[in-house]
Amino acid sequence: xxxxxxxxxxxxxRPLLEVHGVSRSYGPVKAVRNVSAHAYPGEVLGIVGESxxxxxxxxxxxxxxxIPETGSYTxxxxxxxxxxxxxxxxxxxxxxxTKIGIVYQNPHLGLLMKHSSSGNVAERxxxxxxxxxxxxxxxATEALDASEFPLDRLDAPPIExxxxxxxxxxxxxxxxxxxxxxxxxxxxxxxxxxVQALVLDTLKRLQQDRQITMVxxxxxxxxxxxxxxxVMVMRRGEVVETGLADQIFQDPQHPYTQQLVHAKL
Amino acid sequence: MSLSTLTKPWExxxxxxxxxxxxxxxxxKMLKSVAVPGCQxxxxxxxxxxxxxxxxxxxQVSLTLVNPQTCVKVIDQGADxxxxxxxxxxxxxxxxxxPTTMDTLEADLIQSRHRIPEEILREDQVLVLxxxxxxxxxxxxxxxxxxxxxxxxxDYGRMWLQLYEQIVRSGRVMQxxxxxxxxxxxxxxxxxxxxxxxxxxxxxARHLTILSAGREKRIFAVPPYTRxxxxxxxxxxxxxxxxxxxxxxxxxxxxxxxxxIPQDDGSSAFEVSDSEWxxxxxxARDGDGESRGETWYKNGEMPQ
Numbered sequence: 001x002x003x004x005x006x007x008x009x010x011x012x013x014r015p016l017l018e019v020h021g022v023s024r025s026y027g028p029v030k031a032v033r034n035v036s037a038h039a040y041p042g043e044v045l046g047i048v049g050e051s052x053x054x055x056x057x058x059x060x061x062x063x064x065x066x067i068p069e070t071g072s073y074t075x076x077x078x079x080x081x082x083x084x085x086x087x088x089x090x091x092x093x094x095x096x097x098t099k100i101g102i103v104y105q106n107p108h109l110g111l112l113m114k115h116s117s118s119g120n121v122a123e124r125x126x127x128x129x130x131x132x133x134x135x136x137x138x139x140a141t142e143a144l145d146a147s148e149f150p151l152d153r154l155d156a157p158p159i160e161x162x163x164x165x166x167x168x169x170x171x172x173x174x175x176x177x178x179x180x181x182x183x184x185x186x187x188x189x190x191x192x193x194x195v196q197a198l199v200l201d202t203l204k205r206l207q208q209d210r211q212i213t214m215v216x217x218x219x220x221x222x223x224x225x226x227x228x229x230x231v232m233v234m235r236r237g238e239v240v241e242t243g244l245a246d247q248i249f250q251d252p253q254h255p256y257t258q259q260l261v262h263a264k265l
Numbered sequence: 266m267s268l269s270t271l272t273k274p275w276e277x278x279x280x281x282x283x284x285x286x287x288x289x290x291x292x293x294k295m296l297k298s299v300a301v302p303g304c305q306x307x308x309x310x311x312x313x314x315x316x317x318x319x320x321x322x323x324x325q326v327s328l329t330l331v332n333p334q335t336c337v338k339v340i341d342q343g344a345d346x347x348x349x350x351x352x353x354x355x356x357x358x359x360x361x362x363x364p365t366t367m368d369t370l371e372a373d374l375i376q377s378r379h380r381i382p383e384e385i386l387r388e389d390q391v392l393v394l395x396x397x398x399x400x401x402x403x404x405x406x407x408x409x410x411x412x413x414x415x416x417x418x419x420d421y422g423r424m425w426l427q428l429y430e431q432i433v434r435s436g437r438v439m440q441x442x443x444x445x446x447x448x449x450x451x452x453x454x455x456x457x458x459x460x461x462x463x464x465x466x467x468x469x470a471r472h473l474t475i476l477s478a479g480r481e482k483r484i485f486a487v488p489p490y491t492r493x494x495x496x497x498x499x500x501x502x503x504x505x506x507x508x509x510x511x512x513x514x515x516x517x518x519x520x521x522x523x524x525x526i527p528q529d530d531g532s533s534a535f536e537v538s539d540s541e542w543x544x545x546x547x548x549a550r551d552g553d554g555e556s557r558g559e560t561w562y563k564n565g566e567m568p569q
Contacts, residue, residue, distance in 0.1 A: 090418050112426075119430050126422035126429075133432060133498035155433050 014076050016041045016213045017062070017181060022071030024057055031057045032068065033237040039181075039230075041076075042211040046228025046245065048221060048260065054237040055217045059185050061085075062215060063102050064092045075099065077180055097127040101174025105186035107158060107166035110173065116155040117169045118144065124176045143176040144169070146209075148202050164195035168202065175206065184216040188223055200226050221260065225249060233257045281328040282360040287311045291329040291484075295475060298486040303448025304416070305399055310482040314356075320378055321479030323395035324353060327376045330391060331361045338365070338372035343380040343524070343538035350378075367541050370558045379442070381463040383521050383539045384558040386472035388489060394457040396478040399485065401445040401455040421453050424496055432501065441506075447494045454485055456493070462505045462522045466561045467493040509565025513537040516546040520565030 015038035024032045032054040039045040047055045060066040061073065064084060072083040077099060087095065104110040111120050121140040130136055145151060149168045158166050167187055174182055187203065188196040204227060207214060218224055224231055224245070231248045233241040233256065241254040252258045279285060287309075294308040313321050313328075331337065337357050341350035345367040353376060358365050366372050369382040376393040386392060402412040405423040415421070424445050431439040442458040446467070456464055457476055467474060467487050474487040487493055497503045512519045514526075514534045521542060523535035537543040545557045561567060 089414070093418070093420070115426060115430055116433055118433065119426055122429055123423065123426050126425045127420070129422075131425065131499045133429065133501050136429060136498075137433075 013040055015039060016043075016076050017045075017215070018072075018074045018076075019058070019062065020072045020074075022058070022061055022068040022073070024054075024061065024066065024068040030237050032061070035071075035234070035237070035239055037215075037232060037239075039213050039215060041213055043230060044207060044214040044216060044228045046224035046231045047215065047217045047234060048219065048224050048231060049234035050219060052236075053234040055234050056185055058234070059102075059183050059215065059217045062181075063100055063183055064096055075181065093127075097124060098177050099179050100181045100183065101177070101179040102183040103167065103170045103174050103185065103187045105189050107163070107170055110170045111158045111166065113159040114157055116157055117149070117161070117172075118154045120158065120169055121173045121176050124173050128177055139176060140172075143172040146175060146206065147171040148198075162195075163191050164199055167191065167199055171199075171202065171206075175210070175212070178210070180213060182212045182214045184214060184218075186218050186220075187216070189218070189220065196223075203227060221249070233260070278360070280361065281331055282313065282356075283311055283325065283328050287325075288329045291325060294484050295326065295329070295486065298475070298484050299473070299488045301452070302488055302491045303452030303454040303485055305452075305454075305483040305485045307482055308484050310479045313479075315353075317480040318397060319349060320353060320376070320395040322477035322481075322484070323376045323378070323393045323479070324356070325479060326393045326475050326477045326484070327353075327357055327374060328361065330374055330393070331357060331363050333362045334364075334373075335361075336364045336366050336371055336373045338367060338369065338375045340375065340377040340380055340382065340539075342378065343522070344540040346540065367544070368556070369541060370556075379458050379460075380522070380538060381459055381466045383537075383542045383560045383562065385561055386470065388471045390472045392472055392474045394459070394474060394476045396455070396457040396476045396483075397480070398443070399455060399476070399478040399481050399483040401443075401453050416452065419451060421447075421496070424453060425498065428496065428498065428501075432498075438501070438504070445496050447492075447496060448487060449491050450494075452485075453496065454487075456487075460506055460522060461495070461503075462508065462562075464493065464495050465503075465505065465567045469493075505567070508535075509562070511535045513543055513546075516543040517550065518543060518546040520562060521560070 017039040019037045021034050021036055022032055023034050035058060049055045061068055067085050073085050075084060118140040121143050122136040125136055125139055147168045149172055158169050188199050216227055228245045231245050232239055235256050241257045249261055252261045290309060294306045298306045311325060313324050315321055337354060339350040339354040341347040354365050357363060369384045374391050378395045400412060402415055405427055406412045406415060428438050442460050443455045444461050444464050445453050446456055446464055448454050456467060469490055471489055473489055477484045495503045508523050509520050511523045513536055515536055518537050522538045524538045526534045526536055528534055549555050549557060
């Protein structure tokens with residue numbers, strides 16, 4: 001019996017997200033210096049670094065909340081071309097609402113605290129133009145269910161919920177429109193260890209089910225190790241090392257990364 | 266040439282209370298607001314001898330629009346004879362020498378708070394509404410700068426969030442007055458605190474409506490024959506107050522917006538809110554001649 005194999009070929013996958021040479025300074029402080037990053041479809045990119053290393057600024061730029069002084073940003077999506085930093089306010093907002101989901105460390109940034117949880121999720125769809133109450137209600141319920149939010153608290157305002165539940169509402173809001181890119185800014189910081197584990201579980205399951213491209217920012221190596229495929233280490237606004245997660249954790253090259261991994265393990 | 270030849274002789278006050286430059290500014294802002302239906306135009310709201318919040322915005326518009334032939338009607342909560350309405354009417358008559366009326370059909374200019382008369386207004390009539398809070402986005406966006414951007418971008422998604430919350434909490438839309446409405450398919454406005462009952466009257470109306478907020482210094486307008494569509498979900502229809510089956514205890518008229526009057530025994534009596542309509546109905550009943558015009562609502566329902 002002969003085994004037939006396909007002829008070897010080069011598999012060409014283009015990265016979904018590409019950030020090239022972005023810099024941003026606040027007065028004399030250079031928050032991000034000439035940083036480039038990319039993430040392939042379905043991949044989880046982890047960004048680690050100490051406080052003030054520019055990782056959150058980078059994430060805010062990916063969410064188009066902040067525009068850098070230099071650099072370009074492209075998402076490989078249909079009907080989307082060119083540098084996204086050059087989009088006007090209107091196009092930028094539509095893009096953020098429909099293609100990018102974000103979970104902030106502080107739920108106050110991402111949620112309307114006095115409105116109901118389901119309303120918070122529905123707002124996403126409203127911004128995108130959905131005007132049917134039944135559809136909104138159903139989509140909000142489904143998204144909250146997918147992020148393992150207890151459905152009997154559906155209409156409770158986030159201000160009455162625990163931290164873990166607030167993060168789940170944020171997550172539900174982020175995934176409600178099936179975004180191509182999910183940005184997570186320290187999603188589990190400030191939660192206790194068991195709740196942290198639950199939220200991480202949810203994130204991992206979502207990633208497996210939906211194959212969403214994720215960028216996760218954290219100073220917690222445990223979180224990055226659980227979720228990320230590829231890791232980028234940042235320090236003082238610059239990328240000091242990038243590589244596959246295992247590679248970074250088992251065989252760190254840069255002295256700072258070595259210190260970081262040692263401090264953890 | 267001396268300065269005295271260039272200036273006007275001294276007068277105790279200018280016609281219509283406001284000075285010439287104030288009236289000119291208001292006219293320009295009114296024209297602007299008519300040109301962009303529903304868009305809030307800022308203006309320099311002047312002092313009038315009345316406290317802010319009592320209709321200073323509407324009064325300034327009325328004082329600008331009147332001439333000695335303009336017949337003025339003023340309504341407060343549907344009634345012509347309440348203190349505020351009577352005072353404003355008397356003030357306009359005093360400073361502008363205008364004839365006044367209570368009859369909707371006779372009036373050229375109607376200044377109103379909370380209601381639009383039940384009789385259909387004509388092309389030659391102007392309705393001036395007093396607006397306490399002109400910004401429909403305020404409940405969902407307290408930051409005014411961002412709210413202005415949202416108006417510019419026609420980013421009104423959050424208005425529906427408000428309605429969503431009301432349906433979730435109470436099973437129906439609870440917004441009783443100032444129901445947010447889309448004007449000419451572009452700007453969302455708050456149509457002053459008129460009840461839901463009155464909002465359909467603005468849709469493709471023959472008359473010009475000018476809405477003015479004195480304290481907030483904003484003016485906006487609904488020109489004649491302009492679409493005014495209340496914001497609704499595609500699967501939850503717009504509903505007016507269920508007053509179509511109520512009968513007025515004083516005049517016996519039926520199918521109009523009513524005031525509820527609590528009775529000693531816990532029940533409610535109803536009285537037609539548009540007082541002049543009630544008066545006309547009583548006059549017709551007593552055989553003093555029919556003076557009632559055509560109404561927007563017929564048998565308690567708004568014809569489509």
